[in-house]
Amino acid sequence: MALSIAPVATGPALHAQVDLTARAGLTWATPLLRDDIIDEVEVRQKLAPTLVLGASLPIAPRYDAGLELTLTSSGYRASEGETTTDLGTIRTGSVTLGLQGPVATGLKWRAGAGLVGYFPKEEIGIFQSGGTTRFLAGAGIDYRRPMSPSWQLIASLRYDFHRFTTDELQSRGFSQSQGVQRISATVGLAGGSR
C-alpha cells in the first residue's frame, strides 16, 4: 500500500518543478569536410531550420540541470572554386545534458555535453556507408521575458563543437576528423508550473 501511494505523493511535487521549453530557429555550421583533390573541395550544410525541445529541473537554489533535444534538417553541398553541387538532405539530432544558471535578470547561461547524430536522407557520397554519431559540447545563453504567470518568451543563442567524420571517409583513408562549430539562434516559449 505504501509503495503504491508514494509515487502519487511525490509526483505533483516533481511535476511542479519541471521547466519545459520549445523553440524554433536556424542553425549555421562550419564545413563538415575539406578535401584537396586538385583544388579544395568543401562540404557544408546550408542554413538549417531548427527545432529545440528542453526540460530542466532545479538542482540547487540558483542552478538547473536539464536535457535539450535539437533537430535540424537542411541541404548540404560541395563547393569547388565557383562550382557548387547539391548533395542531398541531411538531418541532425543532438541530445545534451546541461547545467544552467543566472547571469542577470532574465538572462541565463547554459553549458552541456552529449551526442549529435547525422541522418542522411540518401546514403550517397560521404554518407554512403551510413550516418554517424559524435560527441558534442556546447554552451549558450537564454533570455526570458514573462508573458503570463505560467508562460515566458524565450530567445536562445547556442554554440556547440564536435568532430566530424564518417565510416566512408575513414574507409577511404581520411585521417583525423573535421572540427565542426555550429551556432543556432532560436525563439520560443518556456513554461511549467514553477
Added chain:
Amino acid sequence: MRPPRRLGRWVAVGALLVACADIAEPSRGNAYEWRRIVTTGTGVDTLSFHWDAADLPVRFWVENSLNLPSHVQQGIEQWEAVFLYGEFSGILVSDSSAADVIVRVGIAPKGGFSITRLARGMAPECQGATDVELSAAGNQILRPIRIYVDPRFAPGSPGIDECMALTTTHEIGHALGIFTHSPDPDDLMYADPVVSAISRRDRSTAELAYHTPPTLSIEPR
C-alpha cells in the same frame, strides 16, 4: 593568481581543439594516366573529358540482351559510388534517341575517320570497346558515346555473365572519361580486366579526372 592561470589553461586547450580541426585527405598519388595522348604533326594532343554537372545524370540506353541492362545498372552504381561529391550519376532511358551513351551487345564496327576507339578491353570470355566520335574541330565529343560488349563464346557458357558484367563496368569507365588502361592487373581498368570491382587506384584516377579541367567538351543536348 591561481584562477587566471587556470582560466588561461582552459582557453589554451579550447584554442588547440579548434586549431587541430581539419580532417586530412587521403593520398591520391596512386592514380594512373587517364588522358589519351595522341601524336600529331606538330607534337601531341592530350584528350581528356569528364561529364559536367549540367549533363548529369548521364542517360544510358541499353540493348535488352544477355542481361546487359542489369550489368549496365550495376556498372553505373559502382561508378557512382566512387565519387564523394556528386561528380557522376547515370540513369537508364528507354529511348535511344535521347541517350548520351548507347550500350549494345556485339563486336564494335570498324570506326570511321573521326571515331576514336578507346583501347579495347578484352577479358578471356568476352570483349568490349568504346567509341567516341569527335567533331571536325576535334575539341568536342559527339553524342552518343557507343559501347559494345560481346561474348567470345556461346552465351550461357561458364564465366560469360561475370565477364559481361566486369567488361561493361570497364567500358562505362571509358565513357566516364578514363580514356586509357591501367598498367596494373589489380585494377578494373586494366586492358584485360580480371577483377570485378573498381580498385582504389581506379577510384583515385576517376577522382582526379573529374577535378581536372578537360580538353574536350560534349556536344550540347
